[in-house]
Amino acid sequence: MNHRFHPATDQELIDASQFYESRLPGLGGEFLDEIEASLESVLKSPSQFEVLDGDVRIARTQRFPYGLLFVIEPDEILIVAVMHLHRRPGYWEHRVR
DSSP, rough: EEEEEEEEHHHHHHHHOOOHHSSSSHHHHHHHHHHHHHHHHHHHHGSEEEEEETEEEEEOSSSSSSSEEEESSSSSOOOEEETTTTTOOTTTGGGTT
């Protein structure tokens, strides 16, 4: 299935990977690998993931405290946010309403 990222998710990915990279060289790349693995799981079977709010589902990463928030649309998966699970809940809601 095709997918697209909400424009704001690009900066979320950059910020998070830079944060982890600043803590330990290579960790930013490992974070991006984890996001990629989560995205692959979403694209294979999007309906298996928990509904978070309305049509928004969440795919939690295994190693990092992040989740991919997404909406299943007729022709694609819209990635609404790459969200830190312990900060600013609900900041992404305007992206789907």
